[in-house]
Structure formats: C-alpha cells, structure tokens
Amino acid sequence: MTNQTRWWQDAVVYQIYPRSFADANGDGMGDIPGVTAKLPYLKDLGVDAVWLSPFYRSPQADAGYDVANYREVDPLFGSLADADEMIARAHELGLKVIVDLVPNHTSDEHEWFQAALAAGPGSPERERYIFREGKGPGGSEPPNNWDSIFGGPAWTRLADGQWYLHLFDSKQPDLNWEHEEVRQEFLDILEFWTRRGVDGFRIDVAHGLVKAPGLPDWEGKVIMAEGAERNTPDGPTAQNPVPMFDQDGVHEIYRAWRAHLDTLSPEVALIAEAWVEPLSRLALYVRPDEMQQAFNFSYLTADWGAASMRTVITDSLESMNSVGAAPTWVLSNHDVIRHISRFGLAGKGRGQNGLFASDPQPDAARGRRRAKAATLQMLALPGSAYIYQGEELGLPEHTRMPDEFRQDPAFERTGGAEAGRDGCRVPIPWDSQQPAAGFSFGADAAPWLPQPEEYRELAADQQVGVPGSMYEFYHAALRIRRELGLGGGELAWEEELMQQHPDLVAFENGDVLVVTNYGAEPVGIRARARVVAASDSAVTAAAEEVVLPAEATAWLRRG
Numbered sequence: 136m137t138n139q140t141r142w143w144q145d146a147v148v149y150q151i152y153p154r155s156f157a158d159a160n161g162d163g164m165g166d167i168p169g170v171t172a173k174l175p176y177l178k179d180l181g182v183d184a185v186w187l188s189p190f191y192r193s194p195q196a197d198a199g200y201d202v203a204n205y206r207e208v209d210p211l212f213g214s215l216a217d218a219d220e221m222i223a224r225a226h227e228l229g230l231k232v233i234v235d236l237v238p239n240h241t242s243d244e245h246e247w248f249q250a251a252l253a254a255g256p257g258s259p260e261r262e263r264y265i266f267r268e269g270k271g272p273g274g275s276e277p278p279n280n281w282d283s284i285f286g287g288p289a290w291t292r293l294a295d296g297q298w299y300l301h302l303f304d305s306k307q308p309d310l311n312w313e314h315e316e317v318r319q320e321f322l323d324i325l326e327f328w329t330r331r332g333v334d335g336f337r338i339d340v341a342h343g344l345v346k347a348p349g350l351p352d353w354e355g356k357v358i359m360a361e362g363a364e365r366n367t368p369d370g371p372t373a374q375n376p377v378p379m380f381d382q383d384g385v386h387e388i389y390r391a392w393r394a395h396l397d398t399l400s401p402e403v404a405l406i407a408e409a410w411v412e413p414l415s416r417l418a419l420y421v422r423p424d425e426m427q428q429a430f431n432f433s434y435l436t437a438d439w440g441a442a443s444m445r446t447v448i449t450d451s452l453e454s455m456n457s458v459g460a461a462p463t464w465v466l467s468n469h470d471v472i473r474h475i476s477r478f479g480l481a482g483k484g485r486g487q488n489g490l491f492a493s494d495p496q497p498d499a500a501r502g503r504r505r506a507k508a509a510t511l512q513m514l515a516l517p518g519s520a521y522i523y524q525g526e527e528l529g530l531p532e533h534t535r536m537p538d539e540f541r542q543d544p545a546f547e548r549t550g551g552a553e554a555g556r557d558g559c560r561v562p563i564p565w566d567s568q569q570p571a572a573g574f575s576f577g578a579d580a581a582p583w584l585p586q587p588e589e590y591r592e593l594a595a596d597q598q599v600g601v602p603g604s605m606y607e608f609y610h611a612a613l614r615i616r617r618e619l620g621l622g623g624g625e626l627a628w629e630e631e632l633m634q635q636h637p638d639l640v641a642f643e644n645g646d647v648l649v650v651t652n653y654g655a656e657p658v659g660i661r662a663r664a665r666v667v668a669a670s671d672s673a674v675t676a677a678a679e680e681v682v683l684p685a686e687a688t689a690w691l692r693r694g
Contacts, residue, residue, distance in 0.1 A: 145622025161577025181613030184231035233335035286549035335404035347378035421460035462518035476532035478505035489554030507670035529605035564594035
C-alpha cells in the first residue's frame with residue numbers, strides 16, 4: 136500500500152445517478168436540489184464522498200453523457216447556483232464531491248460541433264473532431280470498419296460527404312485530442328469546477344481519447360458490459376490490438392491534467408473509468424504523475440468463485456502497489472446489471488447488457504445471499520470502495536421493464552437486441568407510502584423510468600433503523616470498516632486455511648480475519664474467534680470453531 140494519507144486512499148464513495156436519485160420539483164426527473172436534500176442520509180449511511188454522474192447542459196441523448204456545455208447545469212437538474220449549494224452542503228457534512236467529466240466526445244449540439252457543421256470540410260472548426268473522407272466509390276463507405284459500442288457503425292456521413300467518428304451514439308462525436316485547443320479547453324474546464332469546490336473528477340472513457348495513427352481497421356468487437364478492451368473471443372493481442380482504446384498517448388494528457396490540478400489543489404483527485412486489461416495496463420493510469428485512482432472492472436467482472444477471486448485481488452494489489460497507488464473495489468454502477476441480480480444469474484451474467492423479461496431471471500434469494508457476502512468482502516479490502524445508489528437498499532435490476540420505456544441508445548442502435556442499461560437506472564424508492572415510492576414530490580408525476588413493484592417494499596423508510604434490513608447491514612459494515620481502519624490496512628493471505636478449504640477466500644487485514652465461503656456447503660474453521668460482522672446470521676462462533684454457511688462472509692477477531 137502507498138504511504139499517502141490523502142482522502143481518496145481509503146474513501147467509500149457513493150455514486151449518485153442524478154436523474155434517478157431524488158426529484159425535488161415534481162417533474163419525474165431527479166435533480167440537484169433532490170441530491171442536496173438527501174445528503175444527510177448519505178452522511179448517516181457512513182460514506183465519505185459522493186460521485187455524481189453528469190448534470191451538465193445536454194440534449195440527453197445518452198442520459199447526459201452527451202455534453203453540450205461543460206460549464207452549465209442542465210435545467211432538468213437545476214442551476215449552477217444549485218450545484219454550488221450542493222457542494223457547500225456536502226462539505227458542511229464532511230463529504231467530498233466528485234463530478235463526472237466526459238472528454239472523449241461532446242454532444243452534436245455543442246457549439247464546437249455546430250460550428251464544424253457550418254464551416255464545412257477542411258475548416259479549422261472540423262479539426263476539433265475526427266472528420267474523414269470515406270472509402271469506396273464517391274467516398275460512400277465509412278473510413279474504417281469500426282463499430283459503435285452502442286451498436287451499428289462508428290461513423291456517420293454528412294450531406295457534404297464527410298464522415299465523423301462516434302465511438303458511442305451518433306449524437307456523441309469524438310473529439311480530436313491531437314488538437315491543442317481541445318487540450319486547453321479541458322484544462323480550463325477542470326479549473327472551472329475545481330474553483331467551484333469539487334474534490335475530484337471521474338473521467339469517462341479515460342482510455343479512449345487517443346486513437347491509433349491512421350485509424351486502422353480492426354476485426355475485434357467491443358463488448359460494453361464486459362469492458363471496452365475485450366476482443367472476441369480471446370481478448371486483445373499484440374497481433375490484434377484495440378486501435379481506439381488504451382493508446383499510450385493518453386498518458387501525456389493526464390500528466391498535463393495532474394500538473395495543472397496540482398497548481399490549483401493537490402487534494403483534487405482524478406479517477407479513471409478505463410476498461411482495460413491486463414491490470415498492469417490499468418496501473419499506468421495511476422502512476423504518481425497521472426491519476427489517483429482507476430476503477431477496478433476486473434474485480435467487478437470476476438466470476439463467482441474462490442480461485443478467480445483470489446487471482447483478481449492478488450493481481451489488483453500487486454498492480455496498484457507497483458505504482459504506489461491505492462486499489463479500488465466496485466461491484467455495481469450505472470453501466471452494468473446490479474450485482475444483487477447479477478449474482479442471482481447462472482454464470483453471473485457476464486457479458487450481458489441488461490435483461491429482458493424473456494431472459495432467464497435471477498434467483499432473488501441466491502442473488503441477495505451472494506451480494507451480501509461479496510459486499511462484506513469488498514468492504515474489508517484495503518483501498519477505496521465504490522457503492523452504487525440503491526445497493527444499500529438491496530435494489531434489484533428492473534428485469535421486466537416494458538420495451539416502450541427503454542431509453543438507452545444501445546437498445547435502439549442494436550434494433551432491440553440489447554436491453555441496455557435502463558434496468559439499473561430506475562429511480563430510488565424513499566417512502567413506500569408516497570407516489571413514485573417517494574422519489575418525486577409531484578403527486579401526478581411519473582418517474583422517468585418505471586419502478587418495479589418490489590421497489591416499494593424496499594424503500595428507505597422500510598429499512599432505516601430496521602434490524603436485519605439491507606440498509607442496516609451496510610450501515611453497520613461501513614461503521615465497523617471505519618472503526619477498524621480496514622480501508623487503510625494491509626492484506627495478508629491465510630494460505631494454510633485456503634489450502635485446507637479450496638472454496639474459501641481468507642485474508643487478514645490488521646487484526647481482522649476475513650473469510651468468504653464461495654462453496655455450496657458450510658465450512659467449519661478451527662479458530663477461537665468472535666464475529667465482528669457477518670453477511671449471514673447463521674455464522675456461528677463457539678468454543679474452538681467458526682462455522683461459515685455456504686456463500687457467506689464473516690469478519691472475525693481471534694482470541
């Protein structure tokens with residue numbers, strides 16, 4: 136572990152998806168005043184920081200990840216004054232604030248892209264984006280064979296004959312990061328929000344800014360739910376590298392960002408959303424002169440099983456330690472099936488981008504059991520942990536959403552072949568007795584996405600202060616994690632115990648023994664210990680033996 140004591144090293148960060156968190160004005164869409172009103176709830180839960188997905192001015196073609204103005208708040212979410220008030224209130228409560236930054240692409244309604252359209256081929260305005268002539272007769276074919284991550288081609292042709300690149304939706308044109316004006320603009324955006332008091336930036340598609348020279352054809356396929364570096368079927372190789380992601384040139388950009396932010400405030404963190412493998416490549420993003428953290432998607436996508444989990448934890452710690460960075464751990468976010476549902480699927484649901492009602496449905500009991508075990512293991516690991524809104528309530532994926540409500544561009548661009556990510560983005564239930572389960576204060580306002588019926592019984596008012604609830608499980612685990620200093624600790628594997636019981640993952644963090652049983656049968660461990668925390672009430676510690684039920688985690692103290 137690093138010797139740093141900066142706030143991000145062991146922070147528990149709570150991701151807020153603003154449009155689905157809390158609606159203060161009754162229009163069915165979550166907003167920043169709604170976030171501000173719920174900050175005391177998050178402080179009481181026990182998190183250290185909040186990360187907000189984009190709330191900038193946007194036509195909302197991709198739920199705000201298509202930014203039209205990086206210095207304005209979209210009226211859907213409030214005003215710049217509302218953002219200032221939210222940041223100030225969070226700081227009053229001792230919470231850090233991380234905001235999303237989307238540098239790979241803008242909205243097609245951004246003033247730069249509108250100027251590029253008006254200026255025409257060969258103009259300086261088009262140099263800010265990636266415009267190319269087409270191939271084939273009359274340039275009628277795309278410049279290369281790249282596909283959009285959301286489905287369909289990654290190129291769109293304009294009436295003047297040129298094509299522009301969009302790795303995501305056609306309303307999200309990719310910026311040209313070889314252009315000095317683009318680089319300077321984002322330095323200015325970082326400074327704008329830093330001076331408004333934000334404590335960190337989560338960098339969207341951090342691995343995508345620089346493309347391979349010449350934009351060569353590529354025969355692989357990007358699988359969004361598993362990570363943008365995964366080629367089919369065997370992953371990227373030296374013979375078939377991914378030309379649109381994880382190019383070495385991105386690191387020059389982030390070194391410039393780090394240097395600029397250090398002149399403003401060394402306490403501001405940069406966090407990479409970089410779906411890259413192996414973990415040794417991910418570690419390059421968090422070298423001392425670049426970012427502070429990178430999301431550990433290898434951990435998120437790891438198969439349920441002791442062997443795979445031991446491997447990914449070991450590789451994560453070794454990779455991050457090699458560059459002096461603290462590891463991160465995450466199980467859910469706004470782009471993947473909620474882990475309480477994912478763990479209830481056969482094979483854990485890897486590679487799936489959402490679920491339809493016609494798909495095999497999760498086993499709810501198995502998903503809840505495994506999710507609690509996985510969460511308790513994650514919160515015992517040294518480093519920083521990320522929690523996605525609603526997982527502390529045990530909210531499942533909305534797996535039966537009618538297609539007419541789906542808004543993810545992946546659903547449309549694949550012709551309905553992919554369900555998309557709407558199922559994990561459903562508005563949060565706060566009050567079981569209120570319309571929209573308390574998400575919205577408007578009596579007649581329908582949430583922007585429909586809530587499944589089971590959300591009402593999982594509402595916060597049904598769980599806060601209720602023994603045995605998922606909320607109280609998280610609340611207690613976060614309190615004990617802080618009291619025992621687990622986030623800032625060191626991991627030591629219990630090799631002998633794992634050799635005796637191959638279905639166990641067992642390690643010490645300080646004076647706490649953490650054991651997860653990934654097997655289908657209970658395991659008895661010879662140890663005189665007391666249970667500090669457990670994912671299953673059936674964990675017992677008596678005399679010289681601790682009994683761990685199937686698919687359960689316990690924190691133990693010996694003696």
